[in-house]
Structure formats: structure tokens, C-alpha cells
Amino acid sequence: SYPQQPQPPREPQRRQPAGLLRAVKSGVVVLAVFGAVGYWVWDYNTSPTGGKAKAEAAASAAADEAKKxxxxxxxxxxxxxxxxxxxxxxxxxxxxxxxxxxxxxxxxxxxxxxxxxxxxxxxxxxxxxxxxxxxxxxx
Structure with missing residues (x-):
């Protein structure tokens, strides 16, 4: 058995541009999701035709009906x-x-x-x- 020769040291690997591109894509997806959720919350709470307005109108109508x-x-x-x-x-x-x-x-x-x-x-x-x-x- 022969002694194994030492391997030459490897050069440090550079980050592949694909990794950077993947990180940017992930960031865009996360921002889009947060943006969509943020818009939905804003619309729900502030739009005159949004969910909160509809819920309040329905509750008011139900209260008016009960009062009758x-x-x-x-x-x-x-x-x-x-x-x-x-x-x-x-x-x-x-x-x-x-x-x-x-x-x-x-x-x-x-x-x-x-x-x-x-x-x-x-x-x-x-x-x-x-x-x-x-x-x-x-x-």
C-alpha cells in the first residue's frame, strides 16, 4: 500500500450568480405576498365597499330589523x-x-x-x- 499523496488545497468557491438570482426572486415573492395581504387589510378596513363596511352595514341592518x-x-x-x-x-x-x-x-x-x-x-x-x-x- 502506497501512502496517499496530499490533495492540493482547493480554491475558495465563489458564489454562483444563480444563488443571488434565487435570493432576489424569493425576496420579490415575499414582498408581493406581504403587499397583497397589506392591501387586503387596508381595503377591508377603509373601503366603503370593503369587508368591514359590509359587516357593519349588515350588523346595522340586523339591529334595525330587530328594533322593528x-x-x-x-x-x-x-x-x-x-x-x-x-x-x-x-x-x-x-x-x-x-x-x-x-x-x-x-x-x-x-x-x-x-x-x-x-x-x-x-x-x-x-x-x-x-x-x-x-x-x-x-x-
Whole structure:
């Protein structure tokens, strides 16, 4: 067996231009992704037709719709399905749709409207309110 001859030292390798090109491409892709996400966040929060505006409009519409079915003392209503599951809808007291006026709102289960009232609706655990009864007189 012969002794192995020492290998001549290698010259330091230079970075290949392809490595630099790959790094630049990766940087451009990362910037594009961050730019797209940033634009989406900005548009969502600031555009009048963006996601935040749509969500706020939907929440406002839902609140307005709920308010139409939660009359306060003195409000006039029309009642959908008065014999089944009645749903009072607030209407203008001067309109032809007005059927009843809310005169009393009684919290608690199984409250009964007195004989001075023409109509009553009992609600049990409806939405954010506990059980209650609404008492109406004809308009």
C-alpha cells in the first residue's frame, strides 16, 4: 500500500450568480405576498365597499330589523300571525297598518294583561330579554 499523496488545497468557491438570482426572486415573492395581504387589510378596513363596511352595514341592518319587532311603550304595531306565534312590527301610528298600541310591558313569566287591554303577547326567553308580556289596545 502506497501512502496517499496530499490533495492540493482547493480554491475558495465563489458564489454562483444563480444563488443571488434565487435570493432576489424569493425576496420579490415575499414582498408581493406581504403587499397583497397589506392591501387586503387596508381595503377591508377603509373601503366603503370593503369587508368591514359590509359587516357593519349588515350588523346595522340586523339591529334595525330587530328594533322593528321590539316596540316600546306608546309604539303602534301590526301583528303578523296573531293567533299562532305573533310577531309585532312597529309601524307609524297614523298609517293604515297600525292595529294596536303598546300600553304596558310586564317582565316575568306568565303575566296576564288586564281586561282594559285588547290584546296581549307573552314572550318566553326571547333573545336578549327574559320572559315578558306586552299588553296592547286597539288603535
Amino acid at each position: 319587532h321590539e316596540p316600546e311603550i306608546g309604539d303602534c304595531v301590526k301583528v303578523k300571525d296573531p293567533d299562532g306565534e305573533p310577531v309585532p312590527t312597529v309601524v307609524d301610528c297614523d298609517s293604515a297598518e297600525a292595529e294596536y298600541k303598546l300600553d304596558e310591558w310586564m317582565p316575568g313569566k306568565y303575566q296576564e294583561c288586564g281586561s282594559e287591554y285588547d290584546y296581549g303577547i307573552q314572550f318566553r326567553n326571547s333573545g336578549h330579554r327574559a320572559s315578558y308580556t306586552m299588553c296592547f289596545t286597539k288603535v
